[in-house]
Structures are given as structure tokens and as C-alpha cells.
Amino acid sequence: xxxxxxxxxxxxxxxxxxxxxxxxxxxxxxxxxxxxxxxxxxxxxxxxxxxxxxxxxxxxxxxxxxxxxxxxxxxxxxxxxxxxxxxxxxxxxxxxxxxxxxxxxxxxxxxxxxxxxxxxxxxxxxxxxxxxxxxxxxxxxxxxxxxxxxxxxxxxxxxxxxxxxxxxxxxxxxxxxxxxxxxxxxxxxxxxxxxxxxxxxxxxxxxxxxxxxxxxxxxxxxxxxxxxxxxxxxxxxxxxxxxxxxxxxxxxxxxxxxxxxxxxxxxxxxxxxxxxxxxxxxxxxxxxxxxxxxxxxxxxxxxxxxxxxxxxxxxxxxxxxxxxxxxxxxxxxxxxxxxxxxxxxxxxxxxxxxxxxxxxxxxxxxxxxxxxxxxxxxxxxxxxxxxxxxxxxxxxxxxxxxxxxxxxxxxxxxxxxxxxxxxxxxxxxxxxxxxxxxxxxxxxxxxxxxxxxxxxxxxxxxxxxxxxxxxxxxxxxxxxxx
Amino acid sequence: xxxxxxxxxxxxxxxxxxxxxxxxxxxxxxxxxxxxxxxxxxxxxxxxxxxxxxxxxxxxxxxxxxxxxxxxxxxxxxxxxxxxxxxxxxxxxxxxxxxxxxxxxxxxxxxxxxxxxxxxxxxxxxxxxxxxxxxxxxxxxxxxxxxxxxxxxxxxxxxxxxxxxxxxxxxxxxxxxxxxxxxxxxxxxxxxxxxxxxxxxxxxxxxxxxxxxxxxxxxxxxxxxxxxxxxxxxxxxxxxxxxxxxxxxxxxxxxxxxxxxxxxxxxxxxxxxxxxxxxxxxxxxxxxxxxxxxxxxxxxxxxxxxxxxxxxxxxxxxxxxxxxxxxxxxxxxxxxxxxxxxxxxxxxxxxxxxxxxxxxxxxxxxxxxxxxxxxxxxxxxxxxxxxxxxxxxxxxxxxxxxxxxxxxxxxxxxxxxx
Numbered sequence: 025x026x027x028x029x030x031x032x033x034x035x036x037x038x039x040x041x042x043x044x045x046x047x048x049x050x051x052x053x054x055x056x057x058x059x060x061x062x063x064x065x066x067x068x069x070x071x072x073x074x075x076x077x078x079x080x081x082x083x084x085x086x087x088x089x090x091x092x093x094x095x096x097x098x099x100x101x102x103x104x105x106x107x108x109x110x111x112x113x114x115x116x117x118x119x120x121x122x123x124x125x126x127x128x129x130x131x132x133x134x135x136x137x138x139x140x141x142x143x144x145x146x147x148x149x150x151x152x153x154x155x156x157x158x159x160x161x162x163x164x165x166x167x168x169x170x171x172x173x174x175x176x177x178x179x180x181x182x183x184x185x186x187x188x189x190x191x192x193x194x195x196x197x198x199x200x201x202x203x204x205x206x207x208x209x210x211x212x213x214x215x216x217x218x219x220x221x222x223x224x225x226x227x228x229x230x231x232x233x234x235x236x237x238x239x240x241x242x243x244x245x246x247x248x249x250x251x252x253x254x255x256x257x258x259x260x261x262x263x264x265x266x267x268x269x270x271x272x273x274x275x276x277x278x279x280x281x282x283x284x285x286x287x288x289x290x291x292x293x294x295x296x297x298x299x300x301x302x303x304x305x306x307x308x309x310x311x312x313x314x315x316x317x318x319x320x321x322x323x324x325x326x327x328x329x330x331x332x333x334x335x336x337x338x339x340x341x342x343x344x345x346x347x348x349x350x351x352x353x354x355x356x357x358x359x360x361x362x363x364x365x366x367x368x369x370x371x372x373x374x375x376x377x378x379x380x381x382x383x384x385x386x387x388x389x390x391x392x393x394x395x396x397x398x399x400x401x402x403x404x405x406x407x408x409x410x411x412x413x414x415x416x417x418x419x420x421x422x423x424x425x426x427x428x429x430x431x432x433x434x435x436x437x438x439x440x441x442x443x444x445x446x447x448x449x450x451x452x453x454x455x456x457x458x459x460x461x462x463x464x465x466x467x468x469x470x471x472x473x474x475x476x477x478x479x480x481x482x483x484x485x486x487x488x489x490x491x492x493x494x495x496x497x498x499x500x501x502x503x504x505x506x
Numbered sequence: 507x508x509x510x511x512x513x514x515x516x517x518x519x520x521x522x523x524x525x526x527x528x529x530x531x532x533x534x535x536x537x538x539x540x541x542x543x544x545x546x547x548x549x550x551x552x553x554x555x556x557x558x559x560x561x562x563x564x565x566x567x568x569x570x571x572x573x574x575x576x577x578x579x580x581x582x583x584x585x586x587x588x589x590x591x592x593x594x595x596x597x598x599x600x601x602x603x604x605x606x607x608x609x610x611x612x613x614x615x616x617x618x619x620x621x622x623x624x625x626x627x628x629x630x631x632x633x634x635x636x637x638x639x640x641x642x643x644x645x646x647x648x649x650x651x652x653x654x655x656x657x658x659x660x661x662x663x664x665x666x667x668x669x670x671x672x673x674x675x676x677x678x679x680x681x682x683x684x685x686x687x688x689x690x691x692x693x694x695x696x697x698x699x700x701x702x703x704x705x706x707x708x709x710x711x712x713x714x715x716x717x718x719x720x721x722x723x724x725x726x727x728x729x730x731x732x733x734x735x736x737x738x739x740x741x742x743x744x745x746x747x748x749x750x751x752x753x754x755x756x757x758x759x760x761x762x763x764x765x766x767x768x769x770x771x772x773x774x775x776x777x778x779x780x781x782x783x784x785x786x787x788x789x790x791x792x793x794x795x796x797x798x799x800x801x802x803x804x805x806x807x808x809x810x811x812x813x814x815x816x817x818x819x820x821x822x823x824x825x826x827x828x829x830x831x832x833x834x835x836x837x838x839x840x841x842x843x844x845x846x847x848x849x850x851x852x853x854x855x856x857x858x859x860x861x862x863x864x865x866x867x868x869x870x871x872x873x874x875x876x877x878x879x880x881x882x883x884x885x886x887x888x889x890x891x892x893x894x895x896x897x898x899x900x901x902x903x904x905x906x907x908x909x910x911x912x913x914x915x916x917x918x919x920x921x922x923x924x
Contacts, residue, residue, distance in 0.1 A: 463652070
């Protein structure tokens with residue numbers, strides 16, 4: 025069978041494209057190299073829905089950021105992922121920084137962002153009492169917010185799959201050939217997918233995908249960002265996202281009240297050579313702690329529960345590159361989607377759809393679309409009366425597996441049944457193992473449930489696919505030599 | 507929704523909860539022991555090694571044996587159990603009666619009303635994220651206790667070659683356990699100049715098996731993309747890693763044994779104040795917390811070195827719970843503090859005239875030491891101690907006649923060098 029569109033990469037850009045295309049009478053397939061969707065750039069980032077003031081509107085990324093920001097409410101309502109429009113505060117700690125803030129404010133106004141407010145020292149502290157009282161002033165962007173990025177990607181993909189999109193994970197493209205009227209894509213394991221159009225949304229590897237399909241030569245430069253997560257009891261959790269005054273290469277180190285109630289601090293911004301380099305370092309942790317403590321009171325290293333690093337896929341232009349390839353036919357490049365890519369992603373999906381239309385793809389709206397995903401129950405958010413009712417349907421609803429985040433067995437079963445069969449996939453879908461004990465108490469229980477529901481033996485379960493096996497065998501497998 | 511009324515709700519069916527329920531039920535009071543797991547015994551169930559019970563049962567038992575004895579004692583005394591149940595909320599009404607909300611697969615939502623609550627939730631392990639070990643995030647990183655659970659209760663091997671981070675007792679016990687399972691153990695890396703675990707565990711779990719212990723060393727980097735491939739270890743020089751002398755240990759598994767943190771989330775939800783020094787609930791001489799009617803004992807109160815002391819402490823606490831149920835007033839509180847070389851004192855208050863057992867953690871190693879109680883500038887009591895180690899708890903009883911209305915400060919002095 026020849027698909028109409030094959031999307032390479034199931035991160036935010038690919039997922040948002042699939043979400044858009046699934047409304048039309050098309051055969052679309054989403055191809056992902058990793059074991060689950062959103063496991064690349066999309067899972068490891070700050071989860072900020074940006075306000076549209078950081079970049080000049082002359083850039084494509086600013087235009088898509090502004091449009092994307094406005095789309096989040098409706099998406100949140102339809103797809104149910106965690107999202108909070110908590111607002112953004114940019115804090116200045118010197119007169120020099122204040123002049124930068126004024127420039128940002130003006131840029132925001134020029135970009136057409138509404139409700140921006142220049143703030144005095146008093147106004148900043150009134151909005152956010154946890155700010156360091158040495159704050160000189162700043163500005164307030166009520167339209168900014170936070171989203172759980174992996175949940176967002178899962179929701180987009182779930183919507184697309186519900187509406188007919190096919191999804192293949194562990195599908196690693198090695199070659200793409202255009203055969204006159206369609207593409208033949210070959211995977212590392214020999215699998216073949218044929219499609220009339222190809223969308224290259226391969227994130228960090230978009231340059232390699234372009235090359236293996238005979239498209240433009242460009243280079244993605246990974247820029248690493250380390251992030252640290254604080255316990256939900258942290259006294260340093262603000263009620264807005266706190267930004268410093270940005271630098272040339274980054275929006276700076278932030279204090280982020282995540283939409284699930286924890287606090288995240290980061291990211292750094294350092295160019296690295298290796299596209300798989302997600303190491304964290306103690307020097308960066310110290311730098312992040314120093315920087316955020318100078319902005320917000322109450323942040324302690326004692327509240328650390330975990331750390332991670334993500335890579336931004338950066339092009340030389342620093343802008344997004346979303347355009348039909350001039351070299352490869354029927355091939356749309358979606359590359360360089362670094363910050364504010366998450367914010368822009370719904371608009372990216374729309375934009376790519378329009379580009380495909382421009383390239384001759386016929387779009388005919390489906391008669392029946394499931395516009396809303398059925399609301400998910402989560403034990404931690406239910407009243408006890410509801411939980412008692414849910415228990416009558418399935419006793420697993422009141423069987424708490426992850427004590428720190430209050431995740432029930434039913435939620436873990438649901439994750440596995442929706443295709444998340446790695447430990448990280450289940451964690452990102454449910455939050456099981458994401459709390460303060462980081463799976464210390466529940467990992468054995470979670471492994472057993474995944475194994476039972478998926479039929480995969482315990483010993484073969486992985487953290488995130490590939491060779492990330494959790495266990496090496498059973499007692500008695502190894503010869504004992506004392 | 508099932509509802510019931512008990513005299514005392516005991517949260518946690520580990521050593522502390524079982525000992526408390528035994529005393530309370532034996533006095534004819536209705537005690538309900540609640541635990542998340544389907545079996546009572548808590549962490550003892552996965553501690554299949556011996557060395558438990560010498561003080562409390564006067565014979566050497568394994569963890570499961572100790573748990574079984576404690577469980578049978580509680581059952582015989584008439585305590586009832588709510589297993590597989592998670593307490594999600596504690597409410598207090600105007601009359602001081604408590605309502606606990608329990609979730610379980612068996613009963614759905616269940617409400618338990620109680621006149622008193624015993625907090626006996628134990629602790630959780632500090633993990634890699636808490637101490638922010640740099641490096642990658644591969645599979646194969648476990649806390650020592652979760653690896654112990656996988657191995658001893660599920661029969662799963664976590665890997666083939668391990669390095670243990672931190673020399674806590676669970677890590678030491680697991681070093682030996684991994685050896686016995688056929689795994690290679692490259693060594694134990696400890697940042698302090700002395701081991702965190704008991705001397706007997708250093709001897710029996712490391713030395714007997716030729717497992718190296720690197721004191722004053724730190725894991726500076728975890729290596730490996732999908733699965734752990736090794737760790738970089740560096741000696742510490744004034745607390746900072748000396749990278750010029752760093753070395754790499756190849757391994758596929760890392761076990762963290764870097765300390766325990768009291769599980770106080772429920773306590774905090776109920777409004778119980780915490781002790782800054784222990785991280786557990788702040789209690790008076792009756793083991794009653796800042797919330798009248800809520801008591802606490804065991805590892806949630808402070809981390810004990812031996813389970814026997816947990817059972818003893820919970821037994822003492824249970825008698826205080828009974829006295830309060832019988833109408834005794836809450837204890838008069840006079841503050842206690844720690845001075846030099848002590849991490850904490852439990853209880854943080856004493857009652858004038860009441861003989862009290864105090865527990866401490868020393869911060870120093872001393873072959874001979876003097877523990878001194880000072881009040882109003884005068885020494886009111888002192889005791890010579892031998893072989894003081896941070897890994898071992900100090901427990902002493904001060905007679906009631908010495909405990910007056912003035913606060914007491916405890917000091918520990920190293921007297922060996924003098």
C-alpha cells in the first residue's frame with residue numbers, strides 16, 4: 025500500500041502534523057525511531073508555552089510561536105493533556121537589565137502580543153512574592169504557560185491514531201528513494217514504507233534524514249540544556265514561570281512551576297558535538313542553582329528529585345526551516361525546531377498541512393472525526409465518591425501503585441494498553457515513578473503490571489527501548505563464585 | 507463506602523506498627539494496622555539475612571522471621587489488619603476524632619474513624635536524583651532497597667556487575683547478596699572518611715568477600731547510554747573530587763545506599779510539625795506529635811540502626827497511647843537540644859519528673875566518649891560511652907528526678923585522646 029503522507033519523527037512537530045492531517049481523508053503514517061513517541065527532543069525540555077515576545081516577528085519561529093500559543097486552550101480542552109496558562113514574569117535585577125526588559129516588551133507589542141505589562145519593583149513582588157526582593161522590575165506576560173510536553177505529544181498522537189493515522193515505533197529510516205510518483209522508505213530492519221509525500225520532522229536527525237533522501241545539505245547543531253526537578257513540597261515553587269533577561273543564545277535559566285505541581289529549574293544552553301550527549305554535570309547544577317536562587321527564594325538542593333538533559337536541534341540560521349525541499353520532490357523539511365518549538369507546534373502542524381496542500385496534496389475533510397479524546401480519569405484528581413464508583417467498574421482504580429504521585433493500577437494498565445510498554449513510556453503517561461522516591465518503592469510492581477498486560481517477559485522490559493533492559497535474568501542464572 | 511470505628515489506627519505494618527498494635531490490642535483496645543503491601547512486616551520481609559532480634563527476641567532471626575513473630579504477636583493480641591490499603595487523607599473533626607481515607611482494590615474507598623493515630627510509616631531511600639550524581643541516565647540504576655526487593659521477593663537479577671554508591675547498611679547487605687547471586691561487585695564508594703553502615707556489616711559483607719571500600723571517594727559520572735556501562739570515581743580532597751586521580755569502574759548496575767528519609771508526607775498533611783534535625787515528626791516524651799492524639803515511633807521518627815530498637819521504642823510509645831486513651835493529659839513539654847557532636851535528640855521534649863529514654867546519633871568516631879546532659883549551665887548527668895560511631899544509635903535512660911523544668915542540652919565529647 026502507498027500512503028499519502030509518511031511523517032518521519034513522532035516528536036511534537038511530527039505529532040502535530042499527524043494531528044492536523046488526521047482530519048482529512050488521507051492515509052498517513054507516523055514513523056518513529058525510538059520505542060515510543062516523543063522520546064527525543066520533545067520529552068526533555070522546559071515545557072513552556074512561550075509568550076511571543078522573545079523573537080522578532082520577522083522570524084518564522086516568532087510567527088508560529090504566537091499562533092501556536094493561542095491554540096493551546098482549545099487543544100488542552102480537546103485532548104486533555106496538562107496545561108496551565110500561569111503567566112510569565114521576566115525579572116530584571118539591574119537598571120541595565122531593565123532596559124533589556126523594555127526592549128522585550130516593545131518587541132512583544134510589535135509582535136501583537138496582548139496584555140503585556142511593564143512592572144515596577146512593587147508590582148513584581150505583588151505578583152510573585154517569592155521573587156528575590158532585590159528585583160528592580162520586569163514585565164508580565166499573562167499569556168505564557170506550562171504544559172507536560174510528553175503528555176502533549178501522547179495526546180496528539182492518540183488523536184491522530186484514533187482518527188486513522190498509523191504509527192510505527194522502532195522504525196529507523198536508513199534510505200529514502202523517490203520512484204517518480206512516490207517515495208520508498210527503507211528502515212534499518214529492512215522494513216519498507218511507501219508514500220506519496222514525506223515530512224521530515226526528525227528533530228536532531230533531520231539533517232541525516234534529509235541527506236539520506238537526497239534533500240538539502242544542512243547541519244543540526246545540538247545545544248544541550250540541563251534541567252533539575254524539585255519535589256512538590258519545595259518552598260521555592262513560584263506561581264508564574266520566572267525568566268531572567270535573555271542572552272543571545274538562550275532565554276536563560278528559568279524557575280518553572282510545572283503543570284503537575286513540581287518545580288523545574290533550568291535549562292543551560294551549551295553546544296555539544298554528540299547528538300546523544302545527554303549527560304548532566306555538577307558544574308552546571310551549581311550554576312543553575314546559583315542563578316535561580318538569585319531570582320527566587322526558597323529553592324534548595326535538598327528538594328532535588330531528579331535531573332535530565334535535552335538537546336535543542338539548532339540550525340545555523342537559528343530559525344525554523346519549514347519548507348518544501350528544493351531538491352527532493354514531494355518532501356517537506358521541518359528542521360531546526362528548537363525553542364519555541366513546543367509552543368509553535370500546533371501552528372507548525374497547520375503550516376505543514378498547508379505546505380503539503382501547496383505541493384498538490386488533496387485535502388478533503390472527513391465526515392466523522394473524533395474531535396475530543398475521552399477524558400482520562402486519574403486517581404489523584406478524583407473525589408473519593410468518584411473513586412468509589414470507579415472501583416465498582418474496576419477495582420484497580422483504588423489500588424495505588426505509585427505512592428508519591430498517587431497513581432493507580434488502572435492508570436498503568438491503561439498506559440500499557442495504549443501501547444506504552446517501556447518503563448519511561450508508562451512513567452510519562454501516568455507519572456508513576458516520577459515522584460520523590462523516583463520508583464524506589466513501585467518499580468517492581470510497575471514492571472509486573474507492564475509484563476502482565478503486554479505479555480513481554482519481565483526480563484525483557486526496557487527503560488526506553490533498545491538495549492536499556494532493566495533486569496538481567498533470574499536468580500540462579502549466574503554461576504556463584506566466592 | 508465502608509466505614510468503621512477503631513480506637514487506634516496504626517499506619518504502617520513494619521516493626522514499629524506491629525509492636526505498637528500488639529500492646530494496644532493486648533490492653534483491650536481496638537487497633538487497626540494499615541499497610542500498602544498485601545503482607546505485614548514492612549521492609550523486614552525483603553531482609554532475608556540474619557542478625558535481627560538478638561535484643562528484642564533474644565535470638566538471631568532473619569527479617570521475615572522477625573516480621574512473622576511480630577505479626578503473630580499482634581494477631582494474638584487481637585489487632586486487626588487492613589492490608590493492600592493506601593491512606594490518602596487524614597481529617598480531624600472539631601471533637602478531635604480522626605477520619606482516615608483508605609484506598610484498596612478489595613474495598614475501594616474505606617473510611618476509618620479513630621481516637622488516636624500511630625504514624626509508623628518508616629522511611630524511603632535517598633536516590634541518585636536526590637544527590638544529583640552527574641552523567642547519563644541509563645537503565646541499571648537502583649536504590650539498594652529496590653534491588654533487594656527485586657532480588658529477594660521477585661527473584662530478579664538486576665545485572666551482572668555492580669558498584670555500590672554509599673556504604674549504608676542496605677548497600678553493604680546487598681553487596682554480599684549480589685555476590686551470593688553470582689554477580690560481581692566492584693566495590694563500595696563512600697564520600698565520608700568512615701563507613702555509614704555498622705562495623706559488623708563492613709566485616710561480614712565486604713571484608714569476608716574481598717569487596718573494596720573506597721572511603722572519601724565520590725562517583726563523579728555515570729557512563730552508558732542505554733544501560734550503565736561504568737562509573738567514574740574520584741578521591742575527595744577537602745570535599746572536592748580530585749579528577750587527576752580519578753578512575754573508571756566498569757559495571758552494568760549501580761546501587762545507591764546513600765541514606766534514608768522519613769516518609770512524612772501523611773504526617774505533614776495531618777498538620778504534624780517536623781523536627782529539623784531528624785526530618786521526622788517532632789514528638790514529646792510520650793511520643794505524641796504536635797497534633798494531639800497523633801503519635802509516632804520507629805524509622806519515621808528517626809532512622810534506627812537495629813530493628814530491635816524500633817520495636818522497643820514503639821512498645822514504649824504504645825503505653826503512652828493507652829494512657830492518653832484512658833484520659834491522661836498530654837505531656838508537659840520542656841525542650842531538649844543537642845550541643846556538640848550530636849545530630850539529634852529524640853524526643854525533643856522531656857516531661858519534668860518522668861524517666862525518659864533518649865536516642866541520639868553521634869557525628870564523631872570515638873573509642874571513648876562522654877555523653878553529658880547540661881541544664882542551666884550545670885552538668886546534671888553524664889555517661890561514659892565506648893566505640894561511638896555515626897552508624898550506631900546512642901540510647902540512654904535518664905531518671906525522672908534529674909529532669910526538671912529547665913531545658914536540657916546534650917553534648918558528646920571525644921575523651922579517647924585525653
